[in-house]
Amino acid sequence: MSTSSPVSLRRFLLGFALVALLVAGAVSYLASSSPDGLDSATTRGCETVETDAGETLVGDCIAQNASAHPLSDSPLADYTVGGRSHLTGVAGVIGATATFVVAGGLFWLLARARRNRTSP
């Protein structure tokens, strides 16, 4: 189908990695801050009210049963760095890199397990 010569694997993977880092590090600033489909489904029937202790849900909704995240004080919580939301891009790059290291490592081990199994 394609007449152009294929991109080398190395070049392709580098390009793909750059796109992932660009999305995590820069495009992430364009994200909508509105609740997603599930969050808005679980907060239907409630209103968010600001109190001294923070935001509380008043009314009758599923999300009133939700508990605070046990790791909500962690340094990267809510895609910030130490609570600074203007560093979302930095948090994104750290997260994408961590995901690549964990996933790539696991897949490398699984690929090796296969080679050991199929070799005599």
Added chain:
Amino acid sequence: MHMSDGLINAPTSLLFVVVAVAGLSIAAWRARSELDERTAPMAGLVAAFIFAVQMVNFPILPGVSGHLLGGALAAILVGPYTGMLCVSIVLIVQALLFADGGLTALGANITNMAIIGVVVGYGVAVALRPLVVRRQRLRLRVLGGLAFAAALCGTVAASMGFVLEYAIGGHATSGDSTSLGAVAAYMLGAHVLIGIGEGLITAVTVTAVAKARPDLVYLLRTAPRRVEVRA
């Protein structure tokens, strides 16, 4: 579509931890036949890419957004079992590093997005695959359409996973908007819209990879020989 802790009761959370562990054990076992030295780094990048794109919530209605789940995308590019592991690792990193998605809810979140989303998305992709190979000249466009349909169906199915978990172990309240029917209808409507966004992102990504390196698209690489695609 990450559930917080407490939305479903403890026994139901535990049940879906068991479902997720069983599913991922099978996935890890079977993923070995999808992976080699060439596709392992590709699969790692697919996971990183899904993490990145999941950060970018897009608006679907006034005051409501959605984000990519990535199940169909991962399955089409790197295979269904590896795809399940990709999305699961994203969810684990999000829960442990970014406090996004509860810890006891991790089993349910993996079941919805990494297992149901992948199984349904990949099933639709395989069902539509013969269309891609029959129309050689339009191949990229048809592949894009296939990716769109697979991603839309996977997203809606994943959202119904939450409805199932809520039906089994949700804390019911007296409000009209917390009845099972109301929750199911709202989730369905919202996730058809989110699924359109998921479909567009998936179609653009799969098409771009297929154009550059068709051999790196698992769905095309594993097409049955009688309908083999010439790259």
